[in-house]
Amino acid sequence: FAAKFIAQRGFAYFHEQSVRRGELTGVVEELVSGKDVLEAFDAQGQACERFRDVDARLGESSFKAVFYSSLVNPTTRFVNALVYAGVGIFGALAAIAGTLTVGGLTAFLSYANQYTKPFNDISEVLTELQNSFACAARLFELLDEPQIEPDRPGAIELRGTTGAVSLSNVCFSYTPGRPLIRDFTLEVRPGTRVAIVGPTGCGKTTMINLLMRFYDVDAGTIAIDGHDIRDVTRKSLRSSFGMVLQETWVKSATVRENLTLGRPDATDEQVKAAARAAFADEFIERLPHGYDTMLNGEEASISSGQRQLLCIARAMLADAPMLILDEATSNIDTRTEVKVQKAFERLMEGRTSFIVAHRLSTIVGADVIVAMRDGRIVETGTHDELLARGGFYASLYESQFS
Numbered sequence: 001f002a003a004k005f006i007a008q009r010g011f012a013y014f015h016e017q018s019v020r021r022g023e024l025t026g027v028v029e030e031l032v033s034g035k036d037v038l039e040a041f042d043a044q045g046q047a048c049e050r051f052r053d054v055d056a057r058l059g060e061s062s063f064k065a066v067f068y069s070s071l072v073n074p075t076t077r078f079v080n081a082l083v084y085a086g087v088g089i090f091g092a093l094a095a096i097a098g099t100l101t102v103g104g105l106t107a108f109l110s111y112a113n114q115y116t117k118p119f120n121d122i123s124e125v126l127t128e129l130q131n132s133f134a135c136a137a138r139l140f141e142l143l144d145e146p147q148i149e150p151d152r153p154g155a156i157e158l159r160g161t162t163g164a165v166s167l168s169n170v171c172f173s174y175t176p177g178r179p180l181i182r183d184f185t186l187e188v189r190p191g192t193r194v195a196i197v198g199p200t201g202c203g204k205t206t207m208i209n210l211l212m213r214f215y216d217v218d219a220g221t222i223a224i225d226g227h228d229i230r231d232v233t234r235k236s237l238r239s240s241f242g243m244v245l246q247e248t249w250v251k252s253a254t255v256r257e258n259l260t261l262g263r264p265d266a267t268d269e270q271v272k273a274a275a276r277a278a279f280a281d282e283f284i285e286r287l288p289h290g291y292d293t294m295l296n297g298e299e300a301s302i303s304s305g306q307r308q309l310l311c312i313a314r315a316m317l318a319d320a321p322m323l324i325l326d327e328a329t330s331n332i333d334t335r336t337e338v339k340v341q342k343a344f345e346r347l348m349e350g351r352t353s354f355i356v357a358h359r360l361s362t363i364v365g366a367d368v369i370v371a372m373r374d375g376r377i378v379e380t381g382t383h384d385e386l387l388a389r390g391g392f393y394a395s396l397y398e399s400q401f402s
């Protein structure tokens with residue numbers, strides 16, 4: 001009972017300790033990755049303050065956890081010693097009175113010791129046990145998080161799509177009660193180029209996320225070739241899109257492995273052809289080991305524009321029936337951009353493509369331009385139609401070119 005009483009308090013602190021440790025790891029990760037910005041704004045002081053604060057709380061909970069759990073063993077030993085003393089005294093009295101032999105008393109004392117030994121042993125490892133249980137509890141919290149909804153039973157494989165995409169009355173919000181996309185309806189004929197434009201934060205990337213089914217729509221439907229994308233396996237849906245996202249990502253692996261992410265069986269020739277098409281071959285050849293250079297490590301760090309070129313080459317290699325380009329050329333110098341645009345034009349031929357771009361010069365050739373504001377479509381049409389209308393798109397365009 002004594003052990004249980006103390007151990008319960010110890011466990012609470014162990015749990016707190018593992019939560020704090022997670023917090024501290026998060027803070028460190030954030031501070032290290034944002035080091036340059038912190039230094040530029042001379043905010044190291046604030047950062048250290050924040051680290052010290054979390055660190056101090058971790059220290060406190062660790063101290064208490066270890067303190068309480070370390071009390072358990074001495075306490076059980078103390079209780080056991082009392083038992084031993086009690087047995088000794090009563091036994092001695094009984095021996096004097098002649099109801100117990102000295103031999104019997106000795107045997108009894110030795111039994112008392114043997115009986116309490118396991119309790120002492122258990123309480124010795126209690127600290128480690130409790131720590132493990134607290135960590136396991138954290139792990140189970142994570143495992144108990146709801147899973148993403150599995151593919152529906154009987155979901156079909158999307159193969160060789162023509163690229164007819166139809167969005168009808170799509171509504172979506174990240175946080176319930178704060179609608180973002182409202183009543184979005186758009187018919188995309190196979191092989192057309194759809195450009196989505198609009199001010200920052202209007203929901204362009206969100207629309208891409210919905211198309212790729214990174215999130216499910218709250219209402220309405222998105223259908224590809226007449227199949228609701230919820231009736232299609234996620235894997236086949238995603239492999240139908242080649243994409244260059246706004247946030248570029250390269251893994252710590254060789255250039256080649258990065259390029260073949262969506263198509264592991266690509267031959268060297270194909271990899272090089274894709275890199276050439278994306279105008280990435282020039283800088284790749286200049287890396288210490290060419291296509292076998294490890295990225296993100298000591299061997300080579302590449303610039304944001306170069307990362308974007310890699311992502312473009314990756315999408316070109318994937319050769320999927322539909323394309324998504326979210327600000328795909330935003331980090332690239334204008335001269336390279338013009339060249340990459342030409343490569344895209346070739347790639348987009350006959351494929352349904354969704355292009356998001358702030359530089360409107362890159363989308364004037366689109367078949368349909370969708371101008372969005374606050375999650376709604378305000379205008380659709382070709383570049384010339386929208387300019388002639390003199391509405392929202394025209395004002396966006398003029399602000400860039402007047």
Ligand SMILES: Nc1ncnc2c1ncn2[C@@H]1O[C@H](COP(=O)(O)OP(=O)(O)OP(=O)(O)O)[C@@H](O)[C@H]1O
Pocket residue numbers: 174175180198199200201202203204205206207246
């Ligand atoms: N994961 C998310 N959770 C909650 N809200 C989000 C999330 N991602 C984006 N938002 C919110 O949704 C809105 C639309 O974001 P979105 O990324 O679609 O904008 P965007 O049109 O792509 O902007 P930009 O031109 O800057 O890329 C923003 O106001 C943003 O705050």
Ligand SMILES: [Mg+2]
Pocket residue numbers: 204205206246326
């Ligand atoms: Mg965006």
